Amino acid sequence: MKNYLLNQLLTGLILLIIITPTFALANDKQKSAEIAEIKSLGKQWVELYKSSNIEKFMDQYTQNALVALNSKPAMHGKEAIKAYFETRIGDEDVDMRLEYEKISYNQNMAVVVAKFYLDIPVNEQKRTISGRSLIVYRKSASGQWLIEVDIDQNTPDTD
Numbered sequence: 269m270k271n272y273l274l275n276q277l278l279t280g281l282i283l284l285i286i287i288t289p290t291f292a293l294a295n296d297k298q299k300s301a302e303i304a305e306i307k308s309l310g311k312q313w314v315e316l317y318k319s320s321n322i323e324k325f326m327d328q329y330t331q332n333a334l335v336a337l338n339s340k341p342a343m344h345g346k347e348a349i350k351a352y353f354e355t356r357i358g359d360e361d362v363d364m365r366l367e368y369e370k371i372s373y374n375q376n377m378a379v380v381v382a383k384f385y386l387d388i389p390v391n392e393q394k395r396t397i398s399g400r401s402l403i404v405y406r407k408s409a410s411g412q413w414l415i416e417v418d419i420d421q422n423t424p425d426t427d
Contacts (some may be wrong), residue, residue, distance in 0.1 A: 303371055306378050306405065309413055310366045320358035326350050329415045330406055336419045338399060361389040366401070378405040378413060383426045398426040 309328075316325040326346055329335075335349050336342040343349045367383040380403040388395050404417035 302373060306371055306373060306380060306413065307366075307368060309405065310364070310380075310382070313415075314362070314364045317353075317357050317364075318360045318362060322350060322354045322357060325353060325357055330408075333415055334417045334419075335415075338420055338422045359389070363387040369400075373405075376407045377416075378407075379403070380405070383423075384420065385426070397422075399423050400426060 313328060316328065319325070326349065329346055329349055331346055332344070333346060333349060334342060334344055335352070340352075343352055364387070365385045367385075368380065369383065370379075370381040372379045380401070382401050382403075384399055384401050386397045388397065399420055399422040402417070402419045403415060405413040406416040408414050
């Protein structure tokens with residue numbers, strides 16, 4: 269009986285040793301995929317900003333989203349955000365780069381801190397606005413990451 273229990277215990281430990289790295293590897297792959305998806309949202313935002321489709325652009329935001337841009341009053345809710353952006357989107361010459369500093373996430377929420385560089389054409393020249401973004405994404409019931417909070421501020425270390 270002792271040998272039987274010892275064999276079962278050893279078999280269980282061996283299986284645990286073999287399976288654990290597989291779970292860890294799968295978990296690392298899942299984390300990498302999730303982070304890649306979160307990073308792709310910045311590119312998607314720029315592409316939708318360049319388009320003139322305000323409805324698709326607004327599909328990126330939760331109903332009660334908060335957007336606070338440098339030197340502007342905070343905008344609460346999709347309607348306020350839409351009113352601000354509907355006269356600004358549609359410029360194909362605008363470009364934005366992000367340098368990610370921190371990405372944290374769980375199943376339903378992601379927090380991104382990044383330096384941003386927004387290139388805007390002004391009088392046939394490029395003007396770059398830079399700063400730091402704090403973006404909070406919330407995963408919808410359908411599994412889509414949506415912007416819950418977007419705070420952009422000018423910071424002296426991004427010039």
